[in-house]
Amino acid sequence: MDTTLTDPLVGRLLDGRYRVESRIARGGMATVYLALDVRLxxxxxxxxxxxxxxxxxxxxxxxxxxxxxxxxxxxxxVVQVFDQGTDGDNVYLSMEHVPGRTLRDVLRDRGRLPxxxxxEVMIPVLAALGAAHQAGMIHRDVKPENVLLTDDGRVKVVDFGLARAAEASNQTRTGMMIGTIGYMxxxxVTAGAADARSDVYSAGIMLFELLTGRQPYEGETPMSVAYRHVHDTxxxxxxxxxxxxxxxxxLVAQATARDPANRPADATAMLVAAVEAHRTLPRESGPFPSVPVSPLPTGPAPAPGVPGVAGGVPNHTLIQPRADLLTGPAADRGAPAGTGRRGFRPNWFLVALVVVMIAAVGVTGWLFSQGSTVPVPELLNKNVTLAADEARRLGFVVEIGEAQHDEKVAKDLVMRVDPAPKTEVEPGSTLVLVASAGPKRVNVPNVVGMDENAAKEKLAAAGLTPDDVKKQASETVPRGQVIRTSxxxxxxxxxxxxxxxxxxKGLVMPDVQGMPKDQAEQLLREAGFDPQSVEQNDAAQPCTVIAQDPRPGAEVDKGAVARLTLSACSVEWHWPWENNGENVNEDGNAVYIPNVVFKDVRAARDELRAAGFKVEIRKGLNRGRVLAQTPPGGQQxxxxxxVTLWH
Structure with a gap:
């Protein structure tokens, strides 16, 4: 039965935007559909x-x-994610559609790769992972199923972040490990922890499989495979x-080191090593020679009596020597007795015929090549080193132009080819490849200590735009000078x-009005001011600040004089609730005022309220601890x- 026909989403308009055309694939966490975005x-x-x-x-x-x-x-x-949403019970991602097949499909067909x-598959995979790592993202499930090969030869990685999202589900909290055991x-396995080096390990396992056609560990159960990842090399x-x-x-050994500290720091570091390894391989190197694939020491033994199979890997996928093209069966067995001369005549004739045909084909090809053109290959968005190698293999002369900054094209990828791709040119023409130097970045210059205008001029000269100017009190930076930038x-x-x-904005004059003289002068000195006081007759509490100059909140320089006007200090004075020096409330009971100086202002407020007092909080130096208190603690x-507190 065609499951697509029975799938309830096929033919439906999802979220009022995506018309589901057919089902592409179904996996452990999601089903993928081909759809038309009717809006775009x-x-x-x-x-x-x-x-x-x-x-x-x-x-x-x-x-x-x-x-x-x-x-x-x-x-x-990286397969681009366009949109995310929900439609009833359906939670979905809308992504770039990549026609082609997965790397798993390729391995299934070919067994292994040269x-x-x-x-050349791993390098773009590592480039994608490296970009994610630099952005602070971890894939967590690197495997051939998540690598797509497009019909035009591009390589794309899919399912970034899906494994991390699944980690939050109830399924993982009941003990399910997120990831694929063979690449974990x-x-x-041991802690459920993953960072960039975990992706590097999985990439190393995948490289091993590309080269050999099999994963390094096999077992009867997933847990036995997981055990070998933890304990084996x-x-x-x-x-x-x-x-x-x-x-x-x-490269495989470094990427798959059991200790993360011994692996490349991230995929970009592994990418550098992979590009260097690719550069050193012979350009003509195709598949490995057709040697039998030996089983690993801990793997299953070859099946006896089954030709072409070793360690479970079929050899029919390998390139076999073709030495039999010019030698027939008679040459292999030797000529029958009495027919020696006649046995060789047909072979010499065939050899001569082959030589003549090869010469004719070569001459014809040379004649047709005169005056013909070839298209410039599509090299955009490829690593510049690999693109240059590809162009040279196709017979072009390559020049590498000066790299240019670009906000959209990643560093070291080809951003321009001259002549442009698909342009018809003569064989052997020169191609100029211009790589991206990555986004242009400017370092914010040091303008600390400059006045505002000079700082703005220096920022503009560096190619930056001075924006908002924010004022902030400072005990160390003089008024009008830059403290820092953002x-x-x-x-x-x-x-x-x-x-x-x-x-x-320099120092801000604290508010000490209503504060006892000793506490006010101590606070002002601590703030960097020079307090000077005068007294005048006043009915207020003795030796209390009744006025100050500069006013509270004024912006002044460090060391400025703070003039305080005090009520007379020699006058005998009683608190309003005192009667002949006795502290008595209406019902004859007195309550001791807690001493909260130097305590956290919030804790002090709560303590006073718990004792039954009202609390007023005023800013002094705004340091979060009580600097002064009136009435003072210890009395009833x-x-x-x-009770007034300054902080």
């Missing part, structure tokens, strides 16, 4: 999560967050294929980016008396 009139792939995950709120929350992160990741080797081809790093590819280049043995000094930012200046007062 384009074909997309829609990945719909399975119902068990869509009904889990934790998964949906994480899924939405991961979708937003992946949508911001723009790289030619050394150069394996690296030791730390993912991944064998070298040459253990199965003796002629495997030593550099690839080294983004900070030395931060690389895009050209013409806006930069805020935080400028000192009626419940409900107001």
């Amino acid at each position: 009139d384009r074909t997309v792939a829609v990945k719909v999560m399975h119902r068990s995950l869509a009904e889990d709120p934790a998964f949906v929350r994480r899924f939405i967050g991961e979708a937003k992160s992946v949508a911001s990741l723009s790289h030619p080797n 050394a150069r081809e394996a690296l 790093s030791p730390e993912q 991944v064998p070298m590819p040459s253990a199965l294929l003796p002629d495997c280049p030593p550099l690839l043995d080294t 983004p900070g000094v030395g931060t690389p930012v895009k050209e013409n980016s806006k930069v805020d200046l935080i400028v000192s 007062a009626p419940a409900g008396t107001k």
Whole structure:
């Protein structure tokens, strides 16, 4: 039965936007459909999560967050995410549709890949992972099923973030490990932890499989495979294929080290090593020589009596020597007795005929090549080194132009070819490849300590745009000078980016009115001022600040004089609730006022309120601790008396 016909989503308009045309694939967490975005009139792939995950709120929350992160990741080797949404019970992603097949399909058809081809698949995969790692994203499920090969030869990685979203689901909380056991790093197995080096490990396992046609570990159960990832060392590819280049043995060994500290730091570091290995391989290197694939020491033994199979890998996928093209059966067996001369005449005739045909084909090809043209290959968005190698293999002369900055094309990828791709040119023509130098970045210059105008001029000269100016009190930076910038000094930012200046407004005069003289003078000295006081007769509490100059909140320089006007200090005075020096409230009970000086202002407020007092909080130096208190602690007062705190 055609399952597409019975799928309830096929033919439906999902979320009022995506008309589902057919089902492409079904996996462990989602089903993928081919759909038409009716709003933008384009074909997309829609990945719909399975119902068990869509009904889990934790998964949906994480899924939405991961979708937003992946949508911001723009790289030619990453399948682009366009949209994310829900439609009833359906939670979905709308993605770029990539016609082609998975790397798993290729391995199924071919068994394994030649050394150069394996690296030419891994290099764009590592470029995609490297871009994700630099953006702070981890794939967590690197495997051939998540690598797509397009019909025009491009390589794209899919399903970034899906494994992380699944980690939030109830399924994982009941013990299911997220990832694919055959490619899972030791730390993912033992602790469920993953970072960039975990992706590197999985990429190393995948490279091993591309080279050998099999995974390094086999077992009867997934847990037995997981156990070997934790306790065994991944064998070298040459253990199965003796002629495997030593550099690839080294690359696999480094990527699959059990200790993450011994692996390349991220996919970009592994990419550099892979490009170098590719560069050193002979250009003409095709598939490995047709040597039997040996079983790993811990793997199953070859099946006895079954030709062409070793360690479970069919040899029919390998390129076989063709030495029999010019030798017939008689040559293999020897000529029958009495027919020696006649036995050789047909073979010499065939040899001569082949030579004449080869010469004729060569001459004809040369004649036709005179005056013919060839198209410039499509080299855009490829690594410039690999693109140059490809062009030279096709017979072009290659010049590498000066790299140019570009906000959209990643560093070291070809952004322009001259002549343009698909242009018809003469064979052997010169192609100029211009690579991207990546986005242009300008470091924020150091303008700390400059006045506002000079700082703005220096920012503009560096190609940046001075934006908002914010004032902030400072005890160390004089008024009018820059304290810092936002983004900070030395931060690389895009050209013409806006930069805020935080400028000192000097010291701010604290409010000490109503504060006892000793506490007020101590606070002002601590703030960097020079307090000077005069007294005048006043009915207020003795030796209390009744006026100050400069006014509270004024912006002044450090060391400025703070003039305080005090009520007379020699006058005898009693608190309003005192009667002949006795502290008594209305019902004859007195309450001790707690001493909260130097305590956290919030804790002090709560303590006073718990004791039954009202609290007023005023800013002094605004340091979060009580600097002064009135009435002072230790004396008795009626419940409900107001206590003023400065902080």
